[in-house]
Amino acid sequence: MATSDVRIPPLTSAASDPPPLFDGTTRLYMSYTCPYAQRVWIARNYKGLQDKIELVPIDLLNKPAWYKEKVYPENKVPCLEHNGKVLGESLDLIKYLEANFQGPSLFPTDPAKREFGEQLVAYVDELCMNVYASFKGDTVQQYSASFDYLDNALGRFDDGPFFLGQFSWVDVVYGPFIERFHIVFSEVYKNDITNGRPKLAPYIQELSKIDAYKPTKVDPKEFVEIFRIRFLGQQ
Template structure:
């Protein structure tokens, strides 16, 4: 969970953190200038907890129905902008010189030469990756079947070196851990 301590204040929620950094540090904004994309970013970040809850709940119910609803939400969100495969389209990325919170400077998600940081995408992809592995292995549920935007999104994120460094190294270990912990 990202957090930031600044001037004696600790901020831990992603949306609050983004807003705080935008208000308290110089540089390009971490949120889109486009009001519609800004609103979409806030909606997406506000939905992450519910998204994860639905996925964990699917382990004890009907994964196709319950997890399917969560992945359909992402598929629909990915259809909103047609200028790229990311949740806010291709236009919204940050490059060198952008505001970067201190916690991110030492993260594999930050690349000094080119920072491709899509806040909404980064909020979702670790969960999508892990649940894709688990649901496929345990329930034989293919989360991208019938979801072409989700498939393209995952494929595009897998091309980003900074993201590749954060991927699960041993899928079997993840599956065993989730089985023991959540089933």
């Protein structure tokens, strides 16, 4: 892990001053707990940009006022400060890193893989919404179709364990959510989402071995606490 990836405490409203904004430093404003920010963090790591893009962690429950006022009026993460401008939205930022920085590509050249990758990414929000909706009903019954979809998608290419065979932007997009779903269904609902899904279990195992991904993983205990408060109304 690069020195710049040592986890410093998130910046809060009461205990932080802004960094020297727009001084030529490229900064990724993010949160250790946000899956959307994790996407861009992974992409940044995969392309070997740890020394070129500084991480600025934000406390999402206690955001510094300067973040909205001086950096990103949308007041959410992730956003990227680069070349005197600020850009947001995780999918756009993954593509921005690909187009504007050197390093290994996350986008396959094979036309069939590119097409299938676009289809998968176009579906990710709907899949996540379906899983979130299941938290309010018969959880195990309602989420099954979503994880069956993932298992089937993992079988499209046989040259590796990932969605497009080899690790790609599709895994960057889906991985943070699959990680969280795996944790919450195991810890809260005592159900293993990989049961009966032979490709999903090795996928999660292999994802955890990716060097770009490992330092970004969420703390399971912290995430379960956040989930219980946000989705179950438990303190």
